[in-house]
Amino acid sequence: xxxxxxxxxxxxxxxxxxxxxxxxxxxxxxxxxxxxxxxxxxxxxxxxxxxxxxxxxxxxxxxxxxxxxxxxxxxxxxxxxxxxxxxxxxxxxxxxxxxxxxxxxxxxxxxxxxxxxxxxxxxxxxxxxxxxxxxxxxxxxxxxxxxxxxxxxxxxxxxxxxxxxxxxxxxxxxxxxxxxxxxxxxxxxxxxxxxxxxxxxxxxxxxxxxxxxxxxxxxxxxxxxxxxxxxxxxxxxxxxxxxxxxxxxxxxxxxxxxxxxxxxxxxxxxxxxxxxxxxxxxxxxxxxxxxxxxxxxxxxxxxxxxxxxxxxxxxxxxxxxxxxxxxxxxxxxxxxxxxxxxxxxxxxxxxxxxxxxxxxxxxxxxxxxxxxxxxxxxxxxxxxxxxxxxxxxxxxxxxxxxxxxxxxxxxxxxxxxxxxxxxxxxxxxxxxxxxxxxxxxxxxxxxxxxxxxxxxxxxxxxxxxxxxxxxxxxxxxxxxxxxxx
Amino acid sequence: xxxxxxxxxxxxxxxxxxxxxxxxxxxxxxxxxxxxxxxxxxxxxxxxxxxxxxxxxxxxxxxxxxxxxxxxxxxxxxxxxxxxxxxxxxxxxxxxxxxxxxxxxxxxxxxx
Numbered sequence: 286x287x288x289x290x291x292x293x294x295x296x297x298x299x300x301x302x303x304x305x306x307x308x309x310x311x312x313x314x315x316x317x318x319x320x321x322x323x324x325x326x327x328x329x330x331x332x333x334x335x336x337x338x339x340x341x342x343x344x345x346x347x348x349x350x351x352x353x354x355x356x357x358x359x360x361x362x363x364x365x366x367x368x369x370x371x372x373x374x375x376x377x378x379x380x381x382x383x384x385x386x387x388x389x390x391x392x393x394x395x396x397x398x399x400x401x402x403x404x405x406x407x408x409x410x411x412x413x414x415x416x417x418x419x420x421x422x423x424x425x426x427x428x429x430x431x432x433x434x435x436x437x438x439x440x441x442x443x444x445x446x447x448x449x450x451x452x453x454x455x456x457x458x459x460x461x462x463x464x465x466x467x468x469x470x471x472x473x474x475x476x477x478x479x480x481x482x483x484x485x486x487x488x489x490x491x492x493x494x495x496x497x498x499x500x501x502x503x504x505x506x507x508x509x510x511x512x513x514x515x516x517x518x519x520x521x522x523x524x525x526x527x528x529x530x531x532x533x534x535x536x537x538x539x540x541x542x543x544x545x546x547x548x549x550x551x552x553x554x555x556x557x558x559x560x561x562x563x564x565x566x567x568x569x570x571x572x573x574x575x576x577x578x579x580x581x582x583x584x585x586x587x588x589x590x591x592x593x594x595x596x597x598x599x600x601x602x603x604x605x606x607x608x609x610x611x612x613x614x615x616x617x618x619x620x621x622x623x624x625x626x627x628x629x630x631x632x633x634x635x636x637x638x639x640x641x642x643x644x645x646x647x648x649x650x651x652x653x654x655x656x657x658x659x660x661x662x663x664x665x666x667x668x669x670x671x672x673x674x675x676x677x678x679x680x681x682x683x684x685x686x687x688x689x690x691x692x693x694x695x696x697x698x699x700x701x702x703x704x705x706x707x708x709x710x711x712x713x714x715x716x717x718x719x720x721x722x723x724x725x726x727x728x729x730x731x732x733x734x735x736x737x738x739x740x741x742x743x744x745x746x747x748x749x750x751x752x753x754x755x756x757x758x759x760x761x762x763x764x765x766x767x768x769x770x
Numbered sequence: 771x772x773x774x775x776x777x778x779x780x781x782x783x784x785x786x787x788x789x790x791x792x793x794x795x796x797x798x799x800x801x802x803x804x805x806x807x808x809x810x811x812x813x814x815x816x817x818x819x820x821x822x823x824x825x826x827x828x829x830x831x832x833x834x835x836x837x838x839x840x841x842x843x844x845x846x847x848x849x850x851x852x853x854x855x856x857x858x859x860x861x862x863x864x865x866x867x868x869x870x871x872x873x874x875x876x877x878x879x880x881x882x
Contacts, residue, residue, distance in 0.1 A: 547814050547821040606815045616817055653818040666817055 352447025358576035359448045359456055365567025366459035370398050370466050373564050377557025377619070378470055380550040381612070381665050385756025386474045387549065387766040393469045393478075397485050401462040404489050408433050409461055410454055412490070413497035425505035428498045446574045456571060457497075464493055464520045470665030471528035474538050475753050478761050480746035483739045488527065491731045496523050496724050510697035510708060511720045512686060514583070515572035517627025517679040518724045525672015526728035529655070529663055534736050535746060537662035539753055551612050558615035562591055565622045569629040582694065583629040587622065590641035594621025597645025616670060620648035623674030628682035633692015636685035640678060648674050676721050683714035771866040771882065772840045776831045777805065778851040778859040783829050789850035790833070793842050801830040809857030826857065834866055836879045 346353060375394035379387045401409075411432035418424035432438070435454065442450040465485040472481065499506040500513045513519060538545070548554060569587040573580035598617025603609040624644035625637055632640065651669035655661055663669065686696040687710055696713045699705035708716070740746050747753075752760035759765065778786060783800065790798065804825035811824040835843055844861055852858055869881040 542819065545819065545821060547816055547823070602815075608815075610816065612816045649818070656819060 349441055350443045350447055351449070352575075354576040355446050355574070356448040356452065358580065359452045359571060359574070362567035362571025363452065363456045363459055365564045366456070366463065366571065367398070369561050369564030369568060370394055370459070370463045373557050373560030374463065374466055374469075375557065376553050377561060377615075378473065378665055380553030380555075380557060381470075381548045382473050383546045383756070384549040384766055385758055387553075387758065388762055388764050389478075389757035390469065390473055392762055393473075393481060394466045396478075396482060397466045397469070398462045400482060400486060401465060401489060402458055404486060405458045405461045406435055406454070409489060409494055410435065410457065412494040413461070414457060414502045416503060417498070425508065426499065427495050427504075428502050444574070448574075457501075460516060460520060460568075461489060461493060461497070464516075464524050465489060467520070467524035467667055467671055468528045468531065470667040471532040471663045472535050473664050474757065475747050476535060477743055477746055477748050478757075480739050480743045483742060484531070484735055484746070487735045487739070488732065491735065492523055492527065492728050493519070496727060499723070500720065506716070506720045506723070509716050509719065510699075510713070511716050512631055512682050512697060512713065513627045513679060513720065514630035515569045515626045517623075517675040517682075518720045521623045521626060521671040521675020522679065522721055522724045523728045525668040525670075525675060526725040527732040528667035529661060529672065530729050530732040531736060532663040532668075533661045534733070537660075538664060539750065541662045542656060542660070548612055551610075555611055555615050558618050562588075562618055562622065565591070565626075569626060573630065579630060579694075582633075585634055586632055586637035587625050587629050589634055589637040590621040590625035590644065591618050592621070593638045593641030594618060594624070594645040594648075597642050598649055601646065601649050616652075616666070617645045617649070620644045620670050620674045623671045624648075624678035624681070626675060627679040628686060631682050631686030631694050631696060633685075633690075633694065636691040636693055639691065640681055640685060643681065644674050644677060647677055676725075679717050679721055680714060683717050684710045686713075771834055771836055771869055771879065773832060773834050773864040773866050774840065774843055774847070775862045775864065776847050776851065776859060777803070777828050777861075778831065778847075779853065779857060780827050780829045782851045782853070783831070785850040786831060786847055789846040790843065793839070793846050795833060795835060795839070795843060795846075797833065799832045801832070803828045803830045807857070807860070828859065834869055834882055836882055 371394065372391070375391045378394065379390045382390055408430070411430055412428040415428045415432045416424075417427050417429040438450060438454070440449075440451070444450055444453050465488055468485075468488075469481075495504075497519050498504040500511055500519050501507065506513075506518075511518070540546075565587055566584050570580040570584040573583055595614050595617040598620065599609045599614040602613040621641040621644045625632075625640055628637075628640060648670050651673040652666045655663055655666070655669050683696065685691060685693055687693045687707070688695045695707065696710070697703070697708045697716070699708065736746060748757065748760065776786070780802075787798070790796075805828050806824060806826055809826060811822060811826060814821045814823060831847070833843065840863065844863070847861055868877065869879075870877050871881040
């Protein structure tokens with residue numbers, strides 16, 4: 286009955302506060318009328334800007350080339366995407382491992398976020414998104430070193446869409462952060478921390494930056510007309526393929542596949558997935574680069590894919606195991622989100638529902654395939670969910686992105702200025718497939734080489750058997766996730 | 771003096787405590803445990819992988835009583851903890867050599 290008393294008290298306080306604030310608001314209005322514009326906003330610390338000042342500000346931002354709406358949205362989207370990693374992905378992965386390893390997973394995500402940030406602004410951004418080689422014949426395969434250490438970045442330097450270049454740099458940085466963080470899922474509970482840091486640093490330079498350049502930096506895939514709105518190839522395919530390779534080289538966890546422990550905190554998994562869903566609005570809608578209809582549509586289709594994939598996964602699991610689980614439904618969510626990512630700028634809402642449904646089905650069975658058929662301990666199903674999902678979406682956009690197909694917004698067009706005839710869906714599919722294959726090939730080969738190098742430098746990328754048994758929280762980080770007594 | 775150690779289903783703890791209270795036993799120590807006997811575990815499935823959970827949550831109640839109370843206690847616990855399904859638990863009785871109340875130093879039956 287204590288709960289009931291608490292609830293009654295809470296309700297009483299809320300009603301009291303509600304009535305008080307209404308009456309105070311009325312009092313303020315009565316006092317302030319006519320005296321000064323600023324009094325109209327009760328309790329505001331900022332003086333209301335009068336008309337003349339406002340006009341002056343608008344003039345100045347127009348001179349600077351700032352589109353306030355676009356800038357505000359891109360800044361917000363950046364925060365949302367960082368939120369996806371910290372703490373969205375961290376919690377999503379954290380809840381899936383054993384309690385003795387929860388901190389190590391949070392640590393991986395956090396450390397990667399920090400490390401990737403520095404790498405991005407020193408060399409990453411320049412290599413990934415600025416033209417390489419000579420001006421008129423920019424290389425197709427990697428960017429230039431002209432903006433190492435963000436040289437030449439000026440305050441007031443803006444992008445085509447009227448938002449500051451500094452914002453563009455950090456928005457893209459959040460993508461460079463989450464991509465290696467996705468790979469964490471493949472090596473949990475047994476990787477050496479130093480090896481992980483080294484791996485991620487090298488991987489960003491050798492895999493992420495080139496592929497990012499190919500697709501978003503004006504590289505060869507962009508020139509070929511590839512469609513990857515927010516990172517089906519750049520983020521999910523690369524992370525998935527690298528995760529699979531790394532998991533295979535690292536070896537299976539002790540107890541795989543027959544005596545594993547279930548996720549220690551499915552609630553944490555759901556909380557993380559929820560944060561990822563919300564943050565993904567920044568990921569996809571932010572990739573529109575503007576506060577406009579494209580962004581709005583991207584947000585809508587992203588959401589529909591997530592919702593559909595969740596339900597489809599849930600129903601499949603219900604049929605196959607007899608019970609619909611929480612871990613299952615939220616995994617479906619992520620599958621839906623990953624799959625819509627490359628297509629979110631081109632498909633319509635109904636197309637998104639079909640994409641989501643397909644994602645739910647395909648990724649569900651991909652999980653079983655990789656673990657059971659291939660026997661690879663990609664512990665948190667990075668390849669099955671992100672890899673397969675990203676590739677699936679990249680391919681499906683060829684058809685569902687066409688105008689006239691379920692609300693499609695349009696795929697690539699021929700011609701130098703992109704104003705020629707639309708690609709046929711088979712033409713688009715060819716480019717998409719080329720992009721996927723190239724990204725996968727680079728990911729696999731580079732991961733293999735990097736792991737060999739890192740292994741040599743750290744004396745083996747895997748922790749000792751004793752440490753694995755003790756748990757990485759204690760063994761690697763000297764901390765306890767839950768000190769409950 | 772006897773140590774009566776009972777392994778019971780966790781949700782029965784309140785019932786057992788009340789039953790013991792009715793016959794005059796006010797003190798006990800409770801340990802959260804896990805175990806199994808004939809009651810098998812179950813399987814949980816996450817993302818297509820099966821996890822076999824052999825151990826079930828149990829609660830161990832330890833009380834030390836004078837010899838004359840022993841049978842009454844066993845009877846009370848049995849009635850309160852029974853659900854007539856597999857996994858109800860077991861009661862063990864062990865002899866106790868000595869008992870001491872820490873605060874006063876009383877020993878034997880006076881310490882109980």
